[in-house]
Amino acid sequence: MNPDEKHNKPVKAPRIADAQKVTVDRATREMIGRAQELGVETVFDRAENMKPCKIGVQGTCCKICGMGPCRLPQSKIDPDGTDNRKGLCGATANTIAARNFARMVAGGVAAHSDHGRNVAEIFLSAALKETDHYTIKDPIKLISIAGYLNVDTTVTVDGEIRDRDIDEIAIQVGEAALNEWGKVNGELLYLKRAPAPLYEKWKANGVLPRNIDREIVDIMHRTHMGVDQDYVNITKQCSRAALADGWGGSMLATDLQDVLFGTPFPLATEANLGIMKKDHVNIIVHGHEPALSEMIVAVSQSEKMLKYALQKGAKGIQLGGICCTANEVLQRHGVPAAGGFLQQELAIITGACDAMVVDVQCIFQNLANVAKCFHTKLITTNPMAKIEQDNVLHIEFDEHYAMQDAERIVKAAVDNFQNRGTEVMIPDQKATQIAGFSVEAVEYHLGGTFRGSFYTLNDNIINGRIRGIAGLVGCNNARTKHNENHLTVIKELIKNDVIVLSTGCNAIACAMAGLLTPESAAAYCGPGLAEVCETVGIPPVLHMGSCVDNSRLLLAASKVVEAGGLGTDISDLPLAGSAPEWMSEKAISIGHYFVSSGVYTVFGYGIPTSGAPVFHDHLGAGMEKLYGGMWDIVTDPIEHARRMIAHINKKRKALGIDKARERVLVGMSDRQALGA
Numbered sequence: 001m002n003p004d005e006k007h008n009k010p011v012k013a014p015r016i017a018d019a020q021k022v023t024v025d026r027a028t029r030e031m032i033g034r035a036q037e038l039g040v041e042t043v044f045d046r047a048e049n050m051k052p053c054k055i056g057v058q059g060t061c062c063k064i065c066g067m068g069p070c071r072l073p074q075s076k077i078d079p080d081g082t083d084n085r086k087g088l089c090g091a092t093a094n095t096i097a098a099r100n101f102a103r104m105v106a107g108g109v110a111a112h113s114d115h116g117r118n119v120a121e122i123f124l125s126a127a128l129k130e131t132d133h134y135t136i137k138d139p140i141k142l143i144s145i146a147g148y149l150n151v152d153t154t155v156t157v158d159g160e161i162r163d164r165d166i167d168e169i170a171i172q173v174g175e176a177a178l179n180e181w182g183k184v185n186g187e188l189l190y191l192k193r194a195p196a197p198l199y200e201k202w203k204a205n206g207v208l209p210r211n212i213d214r215e216i217v218d219i220m221h222r223t224h225m226g227v228d229q230d231y232v233n234i235t236k237q238c239s240r241a242a243l244a245d246g247w248g249g250s251m252l253a254t255d256l257q258d259v260l261f262g263t264p265f266p267l268a269t270e271a272n273l274g275i276m277k278k279d280h281v282n283i284i285v286h287g288h289e290p291a292l293s294e295m296i297v298a299v300s301q302s303e304k305m306l307k308y309a310l311q312k313g314a315k316g317i318q319l320g321g322i323c324c325t326a327n328e329v330l331q332r333h334g335v336p337a338a339g340g341f342l343q344q345e346l347a348i349i350t351g352a353c354d355a356m357v358v359d360v361q362c363i364f365q366n367l368a369n370v371a372k373c374f375h376t377k378l379i380t381t382n383p384m385a386k387i388e389q390d391n392v393l394h395i396e397f398d399e400h401y402a403m404q405d406a407e408r409i410v411k412a413a414v415d416n417f418q419n420r421g422t423e424v425m426i427p428d429q430k431a432t433q434i435a436g437f438s439v440e441a442v443e444y445h446l447g448g449t450f451r452g453s454f455y456t457l458n459d460n461i462i463n464g465r466i467r468g469i470a471g472l473v474g475c476n477n478a479r480t481k482h483n484e485n486h487l488t489v490i491k492e493l494i495k496n497d498v499i500v501l502s503t504g505c506n507a508i509a510c511a512m513a514g515l516l517t518p519e520s521a522a523a524y525c526g527p528g529l530a531e532v533c534e535t536v537g538i539p540p541v542l543h544m545g546s547c548v549d550n551s552r553l554l555l556a557a558s559k560v561v562e563a564g565g566l567g568t569d570i571s572d573l574p575l576a577g578s579a580p581e582w583m584s585e586k587a588i589s590i591g592h593y594f595v596s597s598g599v600y601t602v603f604g605y606g607i608p609t610s611g612a613p614v615f616h617d618h619l620g621a622g623m624e625k626l627y628g629g630m631w632d633i634v635t636d637p638i639e640h641a642r643r644m645i646a647h648i649n650k651k652r653k654a655l656g657i658d659k660a661r662e663r664v665l666v667g668m669s670d671r672q673a674l675g676a
């Protein structure tokens with residue numbers, strides 16, 4: 001130990017994580033051990049040495065002006081409940097926490113929606129034929145979304161209705177979509193995709209988003225020092241901005257990506273660090289945007305590049321993904337996922353990662369420090385996401401030269417293969433997964449091409465074989481045991497016949513634990529859900545994509561309402577949302593658009609609002625009165641799942657479907673009668 005000269009105290013050596021305690025995943029445990037053996041620090045170790053600020057986690061630290069930070073601990077509330085806490089300007093705990101929460105919503109909406117804008121720009125560029133690297137891969141989906149954007153798909157010539165040219169439709173769809181970010185008048189066009197009663201609720205509550213960018217700017221303005229000082233009014237704007245994400249930026253991103261890169265349909269692939277191969281060039285794509293990684297998939301499978309890899313002594317090129325870029329290329333091409341958010345450093349620590357290619361969001365700055373200890377080339381590709389360190393290579397992605405950019409990146413990885421050291425250690429754990437359940441794929445599975453619909457799902461919910469639906473989303477968080485909450489909550493839900501729709505790192509956690517296979521139904525599900533999964537041939541947990549693809553969950557819920565028999569609004573459904581291990585501002589935006597769309601939503605790690613109990617309650621009971629959905633926080637994963645099940649049971653009772661009944665064939669008129 002070195003003496004700390006100033007205080008004359010011994011300096012403690014940094015603590016290291018206990019691998020058994022911080023993750024349930026065997027590959028992750030092995031790699032944490034390997035990192036510690038090599039003296040390479042990871043997020044798991046850093047979490048041991050830095051604890052979160054107690055007032056920060058309560059949400060009552062205000063640092064929006066130069067007189068602060070003003071810190072209002074919950075302990076200063078009088079024992080009789082009187083709350084006289086205030087900042088220098090007089091801002092109350094409720095105002096401060098609501099402003100902080102709103103800024104998190106704005107950050108999340110901005111991240112999802114700026115991604116969406118980028119997709120829309122590439123889409124329009126492809127439609128205008130400014131680039132020949134991207135083409136329309138799913139014209140059927142293009143036609144299906146055109147109407148929502150007020151683009152005609154037919155034209156009348158000499159009194160005869162004809163199909164319009166697909167390229168013309170694509171240009172108008174691209175222009176109309178881009179217009180949603182900054183239009184001057186009106187409201188977002190996709191809001192009409194929600195059930196009519198929900199749209200009317202939004203209208204009555206004054207939260208119809210005007211355009212995507214404006215709602216983000218509005219939050220930044222109203223949370224500036226001395227503007228909005230009413231937590232209810234601030235929360236209202238949170239809803240307007242979050243809806244601009246879920247039913248705007250994210251939904252447009254998902255749709256345009258599907259049209260451009262293909263709508264996902266189920267395919268088999270694998271997950272976990274064991275997908276990396278010792279004798280192959282390993283390239284890991286990480287972040288959120290599929291535009292470049294689509295090209296990397298094409299280049300790494302090209303005969304030219306495979307030959308080049310052979311010349312360099314490798315047996316082939318193994319592509320893998322981390323976080324949501326993983327989910328994007330996984331659901332469309334079957335590229336395996338190497339891991340989720342907390343495993344990013346570990347992929348490099350295998351010593352077998354020849355290049356890690358990052359775009360935006362969820363990228364640790366410490367990747368550069370880890371890469372320095374190995375031969376890995378860390379390549380940034382987005383002009384807004386550089387890493388200030390000399391071992392990081394920046395190859396800027398330009399959609400007009402997409403293929404050339406991808407070739408440079410893949411070539412750099414192949415060239416780097418020969419620089420590998422001897423310290424390669426790849427854990428052997430990997431699991432099979434079936435992913436790629438877009439809304440269209442679920443419809444097809446339930447009814448085939450002739451009668452694709454959600455009727456079968458509704459019938460099984462009405463008959464009680466399926467108790468209800470859960471949407472499980474979100475990240476990993478180094479403050480909770482890696483994947484434990486995800487897996488415990490999900491196992492408890494499916495054991496109780498609740499079918500799960502999953503996205504993001506939650507889906508990766510499920511994949512790694514083998515929950516994304518049809519066979520897992522027999523092992524983990526209650527008898528009703530197991531029977532349905534076996535009959536239809538689906539897993540009990542359906543992987544629906546990346547973070548922006550949470551919009552698929554909103555559309556799936558709307559389709560269930562439309563199919564009939566389960567009420568008239570999303571808030572009527574036996575449905576609950578959950579983010580067991582959230583960490584990102586995007587998760588806060590997702591949570592808030594779920595709640596504002598009528599979904600009871602439980603987070604497994606506290607949100608920073610507990611220091612302002614009145615505002616915190618408003619996010620719960622207050623939101624439920626307005627929209628039918630509410631926030632809830634439950635850290636124990638079994639209790640978390642039980643609360644969701646209790647909510648589902650409550651909704652079943654309200655619908656009159658809580659009693660076991662014989663299976664009957666429900667006709668259209670029966671459904672309408674039930675929904676009335």
Ligand code: MSK
Pocket residue numbers: 288323324340341361362473474475476503504505506546547583584586587
């Ligand atoms: S990557 S936002 S850790 S889900 Fe979408 Fe995972 Fe959360 Fe990032």
